Structures are given as structure tokens and as C-alpha cells.
Amino acid sequence: MAAKKILMLVGDFVEDYEAMVPFQILTMVGHTVHTVCPGKKAGDTVKTAVHDFIGDQTYVELQGHRFAINTNFDEVDPNSYDALVIPGGRAPEYLRLNPRVIEITKHFAENNKPIAAICHGPQILAAAGALKGKHVISYPAVGPECVAAGANYGTVSPGADNAVTDGNIVTAPAWPAHPEWMRQFLKVLGSKIEA
Incomplete structure (x- = not known):
């Protein structure tokens, strides 16, 4: 497995598990994960x-x-990254x-690079025009945005522990899906995990 360089977009009040756990999993298997937030620099934190x-x-x-x-954040060159979370x-x-x-x-979308988005993360994909014709899932309250952005939404089995891959994009509804979401994303990345 060739190690990948992965960009993770976060901000204040990012969902704790949805930032921490993927960061730890991806780092654990040998990938480099750069965490960035607009208006912040290395050494800062987000809540x-x-x-x-x-x-x-609701939650x-x-x-x-x-x-x-x-x-x-201001120094990010997306050309230097293999994937986005x-x-x-x-x-x-x-x-x-x-x-x-x-x-x-x-x-990332236009260059068909791997993208993993969970929960409300697909809001960014919708705003970027990256969901047209894609099969995706998200937190249910984000579903209308996914549909408005042209996604095929809800065409997979429902459940908070589910994930779906369509080409380069892997989506999931919430943190209970981490095992399936990260399993599918690692496959898209070409990572090999020995049991």
C-alpha cells in the first residue's frame, strides 16, 4: 500500500467522533492526514x-x-493531496x-480523487456541485440538499451504520457508520488491511 496524503476539512463544532476517529484510523494505517480550518493555522484547535x-x-x-x-489553511494546495475527508x-x-x-x-471532485463525507459533510459536496448523479447517504436532515444537488439519495438500505460508495465518493449518515464508512474509503484509497 502506498501511503496517501489526505486533507481533512474541519471547523468549530465539527462532530467530535467524525473528526477524531477517521483521523486516528487513517493515520494508524500509514496515511498522512492534514487537518485544516479556514482562519486557522497549524497549532490552533477547533472546538x-x-x-x-x-x-x-433531533440530536x-x-x-x-x-x-x-x-x-x-491558507497554504493548502489541493494538487498535493490524494484524498479529502x-x-x-x-x-x-x-x-x-x-x-x-x-x-x-x-x-477533488473534478479530478476524481477519493472523497469521504459523513453526516452533514455532504452539505459541502452539494455546495460544490459534486453530487449530481451520485448515490449518496447523509444525516437525514441533509437529504433534501443532496436531492436538490442532483444526488440519487436514499437508494441504499437505511441505517446509521451504513455507508455507500459511488465511484470516488464514500458517504455515511453518522458516526455509528465509522467501521463501514472507513472500510469502504480505505478500499477506494487502495489501502490493504491484513486481518
Whole structure:
């Protein structure tokens, strides 16, 4: 397996597990993961949030950890990266308003580079025009945006532990899908994991 250089887009109130766990998994198997956030540089952190369901009509947001930024956003050259990871949480809602985030995301989509997006992460893919004709899943509240962006949404088995790959894009609805989401993404990356 050739190690890949992966870019991860995060922001304040990114979902804690959806940033921490993929970062750890991808690093553990030998890939290099650069974490970036608009307006932040290496050595800064973002606040994370833990989303959970405890009987309300929607998720609750609890304070998470501080997640380290290890690369300067302003210095990102998407040509130097092999893949992109977009965690969910509240961050994608406002990150998609940043023209440079959209420009970076378009680079990965237009060059057919591997992209993994989970939960609210597909909001950024939708804003970048990367979902047209793609089979995707996301957090259910993001479904209407995926459909409006031309995605084939909901054509796979529902469930928070599910993931779907369509070409270079791997999507999942929420952090319970990490094992399946990362398994499929590692396959797209060409990673070989020995059992």
C-alpha cells in the first residue's frame, strides 16, 4: 500500500467522533492526514461537539474535545493531496460558505480523487456541485440538499451504520457508520488491511 496524503476539512463544532476517529484510523494505517480550518493555522484547535440522541425530536449537542489543526489553511494546495475527508457536525453548514473550501472540494471532485463525507459533510459536496448523479447517504436532515444537488439519495438500505460508495465518493449518515464508512474509503484509497 502506498501511503496517501489526505486533507481533512474541519471547523468549530465539527462532530467530535467524525473528526477524531477517521483521523486516528487513517493515520494508524500509514496515511498522512492534514487537518485544516479556514482562519486557522497549524497549532490552533477547533472546538468539537458530540451529537447524541436521548429522546428529543433531533440530536442534542454536547461539548466535545479540542481537535488539533496541523496545517495552515491558507497554504493548502489541493494538487498535493490524494484524498479529502469531510466530517459532519455543524461545521459544514458554514464552511460551505467559504469560496476557498468550495474551490478545494471541486478540485477533488473534478479530478476524481477519493472523497469521504459523513453526516452533514455532504452539505459541502452539494455546495460544490459534486453530487449530481451520485448515490449518496447523509444525516437525514441533509437529504433534501443532496436531492436538490442532483444526488440519487436514499437508494441504499437505511441505517446509521451504513455507508455507500459511488465511484470516488464514500458517504455515511453518522458516526455509528465509522467501521463501514472507513472500510469502504480505505478500499477506494487502495489501502490493504491484513486481518
